[in-house]
Amino acid sequence: MKKSLIALAIIASGTLSVAHAVNSEGKTRVEMGATQANILHPDVNRYTYKNLSEFVHTKQIDNGGYKQVIELRKSNKPLNLNMNFDHLGKELNLLEVLHKHRADAFIVLKDGKIVAEQYFDGQSERTHHQMMSVTKSFTGIIAASLVAEGKLDRDALVGTYIPQLTHSAFGAATVGQVLDMTNNLHYSESYEDPNSEVFKHAKTVGLTPKEPGYSGPQTIHEFLEGLKKDGERPHGQEFHYLTANTDVVAWLISSAEGKPFSEVLEERIWTRLGMERGAYLMSDPASVGLASGGLNGTARDMARFGQMLADGGKNLLGKQIIHPNAILETERGGDPSKFAQGGIVKGHYEVGRTKTSFGIR
Structure with a gap:
């Protein structure tokens, strides 16, 4: 008997803010004023998040054809x-909440069947959306x-799988520490600071523009190779949500499987x-997919993934x-003491220099 899956996919347009989000249904990118330089801006992201392939490099993920559809x-x-x-x-009303927070799609499964499905602002069951x-x-x-198949060793050092990262912050961390995000890494996840590492990370795939004279890393791997530790704190002591770790995980996956992460995603999931x-x-100019935040898919396919879990x-x-x-x-989860050491207390945690509450964005 299938387990119930409650509330799978709210796809919101509010990475920076929803206060000024502009409806995009029926509009062209020219009418919206959307360009590669303002992809994330709330005035245009209801368009760009549905049409991201118009603005950035991409890697295609095939579903295997109509005969494979369940x-x-x-x-x-x-x-x-x-x-x-x-x-x-x-007391809140569900539809009012969806409208207020500029949801583009909402789908709920129970025992593997759709019990609720609603689309907004031109989104449909067939259209893609940026999943961050x-x-x-x-x-x-x-x-x-x-790891379960024995192809990745949680106790092995990242540098043994990826020699290019030997002298970076990741080289002496174990695979398990990077998977658990308990490695020591200097990386600000502050979305309000254009000088933070997460913004520099975004530049490698064109999510944020490179300023005139930019001389920083051009690719995801080049960016990861340049990251350093945050002081001398040993790896494995504290949990910190750091996006760069997931792109290292994808690099580990590629190393273990001998093929690009996008192909592994296609073969094992899609x-x-x-x-x-x-x-x-x-993807970046070297055709490496952004495994930390680059997926674009439909709400129904996201629901299939959630139901599988x-x-x-x-x-x-x-x-x-x-x-x-x-x-x-995955169900067992991480070590609570390491979450506590990383600043997670009563549903809050520190991200960069800002305090953020857990919730759906």
């Missing part, structure tokens, strides 16, 4: 989207599978889950596609 059926017991619910003592850090979940579960459509990854690694036909030990390890 139908996602609708339940005969639909969920009322006009429902009210309690949040921190305040949801991409990390795909990268992480593939890496966990390779062609085995019965996805309705192909997907694509943002809820069902212990099985697709909608009950076929095991992810090693069950990878699912068990």
Whole structure:
């Protein structure tokens, strides 16, 4: 019997802010004023997040063709989207929340069937959308599978798999420490600071523009090779959410499998889950996919992935596609003491120099 999957895909347009998000339905990029220089800006990102392939390099992820599609059926017991619910003592309406936060798609599965599905601002069950850090979940579960299969050793040093990272912050960290994000890394995740490492990271794939005279790293791998430790704190002591780690994980996956991460994603996930459509990854000029935040897919295919995780690694036909030990390890989670050491207390954690609450963005 399938496990229930509650609230899978809210796709919001608010990376920077939703306060000034402009509706994009029926508009062209020219009418929106969208260019490669302002992809993330809230005035245009309702367009750019649905049409990212117009602005950046991409890697295509094939679904294996229509014969591979596993139908996602609708339940005969639909969920009322006009429902009210309690949040921190305040009564809210679901549809009002979706509109207020500029959601583009909303889908809920129960026991593998659609009980709610709603699209906004020109999004549909067929259109792609930028998934940002949801991409990390795909990268992480593939890496966990390779560990379970014995193709990656959690106790091995990253530098033994990737010699190019030997003298970087990652070289002497173990694979497990990078997977768990407990390695010591100087990397600011502050989205309000244009000089932070996460913005420099984004420049390698064109998400943020390179200023005149820019002489920094041109590719994801070049960027990772230049990162250093944050002082002398030993690896493995504290958890910190740092996007760069996931692109190192993808590099480890590529090393272990002997092929680009995008091909591994296609072979292990996209062609085995019965996805309705192909997907694509943002990539750098060297054709390396952004495994930390570059995935673009449909809401229904995101729901298929979420249902697979809820069902212990099985697709909608009950076929095991992810090693069950990878699912068990993911469900077990990380070491609470290392989360506490990293500043996570009562649902808050420090990101760069800003305090952020857990929640859906």
